[in-house]
């Protein structure tokens with residue numbers, strides 16, 4: 624019967640040949656998942672034999688990764704802001720960079736406290752951002768929107784998993800909303816249509832186009848959100864948007880043209896790349 628270490632080594636080599644940039648780690652994560660262990664426990668069990676059912680399940684998982692399917696879809700979850708969220712191929716896998724958006728909202732509310740802030744997250748996908756905001760901001764009520772029924776089903780399950788209550792609204796951005804919010808947060812699709820074919824295979828083939836495609840110039844959601852949002856913001860309300868690293872100037876220009884916001888502020892991520900933009904509704 625094959626032993627754990629040999630199986631891991633073979634799977635690592637196979638995934639490396641298939642082009643995974645993290646072959647050995649992938650093999651360990653998938654094997655730990657199949658065996659119901661923490662990854663670290665594998666090291667103490669190198670001579671453990673695998674039975675047929677374990678081996679079959681591991682082979683299936685490795686075969687999926689061999690086609691460069693993201694690990695998060697194979698194991699069905701992803702960590703965001705130190706919590707686990709369910710994901711499937713109907714939602715974008717939450718990215719570590721997006722934690723900056725959450726951090727900015729939290730630090731803004733620390734600097735300018737609002738009692739029981741009402742927050743809208745547009746384009747919620749898995750719900751990771753909206754649910755994190757409910758959990759991290761005391762007294763916050765969060766409304767989460769997405770146009771995809773399947774994505775909202777995942778977000779609802781994630782809310783249940785973390786035992787929080789949110790208002791979920793299915794619709795095209797602001798459609799179906801009839802109230803005003805203190806803050807509007809969004810990580811909308813922002814890849815230019817022609818750029819999608821240049822994304823890594825694991826993104827291009829597996830993550831939903833609906834979550835990626837930002838129109839011809841990648842800016843179509845920003846245009847709509849920035850033009851429409853002020854009608855859904857309370858006086859002095861604010862908008863936090865994730866942006867692509869090269870989009871800060873264009874998004875800032877859009878905001879200035881609308882003429883109802885104070886000068887935009889751009890935030891950089893840990894890699895020093897422009898990653899989020901902040902707009903405050905001016906007191907007109």
Ligand SMILES: C[S@@+](CC[C@H](N)C(=O)[O-])C[C@H]1O[C@@H](n2cnc3c(N)ncnc32)[C@H](O)[C@@H]1O
Nearest residue numbers: 715717746747748769770771795796810811834
């Ligand atoms: C980039 S993903 C962001 C997901 C999640 N908020 C995150 O940061 O991980 C964008 C999301 O926008 C949704 N979406 C696309 N077009 C939309 C629209 N017109 N109105 C609302 N949501 C939309 C997609 O279904 C997808 O879930």
